[in-house]
Amino acid sequence: MERLKQAIMDRGSVLSKNVLKVDTFLNHQIDTILMAEVGEEFARIFQEEGITKVLTIESSGIAPSFMAATKLEVPLVFARKRKSLTMDEHVYASKVYSFTKQQESEIAVSKDFLDPGDKVLILDDFLANGQAAKGLIDIVEKAEAVVSGVGIVIEKSFQPGREQLVNSGYRVESLARIKSLDDGRVTFVESHAPVK
């Protein structure tokens, strides 16, 4: 998605060879026009899948997912992050390890909001090691619902998340695929446009 790539190049910051900061338009300040387009693009890509629910994770996943779910005319459910592993019979929960924070946390969705037979589109802001996506997939499958696809705003293609998900048979669609952040520059998969 060209406008997204342009935003990454113009307004993102490469903090290290693993870390791209996009607080200016996605993770803290939200460029509403761009995120509306991102949501519409997800809706377009997955329109033939008969999606019944969009599932994301708080907080940065909510804005791009909101417009996708609106266009698909389905509810949006966001998984909650919990610091402590508390017992709660009425949720589907999964453990997620954060390589950035080097800690394990738990994500959870109320059993009220995922049903067997739901066709779920999982959306998230970033895909790197795939921990969050795998946690969301685990939750969907615990609910005996179907993962109809995984949509990602920004994929760090040099990390193993995408390959693992695709090898497990999931459809993964990322709107911007980053090949490398080496030397403080963003290089995209395919286009090879080196900027910054």
Place this chain on the structure above:
Amino acid sequence: MERLKQAIMDRGSVLSKNVLKVDTFLNHQIDTILMAEVGEEFARIFQEEGITKVLTIESSGIAPSFMAATKLEVPLVFARKRKSLTMDEHVYASKVYSFTKQQESEIAVSKDFLDPGDKVLILDDFLANGQAAKGLIDIVEKAEAVVSGVGIVIEKSFQPGREQLVNSGYRVESLARIKSLDDGRVTFVESHAPVK
């Protein structure tokens, strides 16, 4: 806003005389059609204010704010909640006491995303004791920006938040105003429609 009131009556749960649960359409599962209408209503109400930014707080504020900011054609900024009071020179921060959780936490916004002269619309899902709204107002004023209004999806009018904000001179617009949750029933201000 009638459709919102109807959703509260049909799909909300009164857990106690202080607690209304709206996980079915606002706080966990999001009714995208209804939240898009909520956002459009905020945009309509505040359209003459010359808003330059919408400010909310993660996570439940993001969905209703997203459409408001999109319609107003301005960026959306969401304040981050932090458990620990960490030092960070580059944020505007404010302490917020949660009566529900009985603990103080901190909310913060990067200095990059609020500028002197910004006309800020503060939006949030609930208004009860006004702690979150006051924290957001504090952040806006630390940035030497202007609070152009406070928009609330659901106001618990029997708690003191609204009155305190209005007495301090802020414009407060709530789309549903709840007079009481006594006896397990929702009663709205004005309409007096007792349901559930």
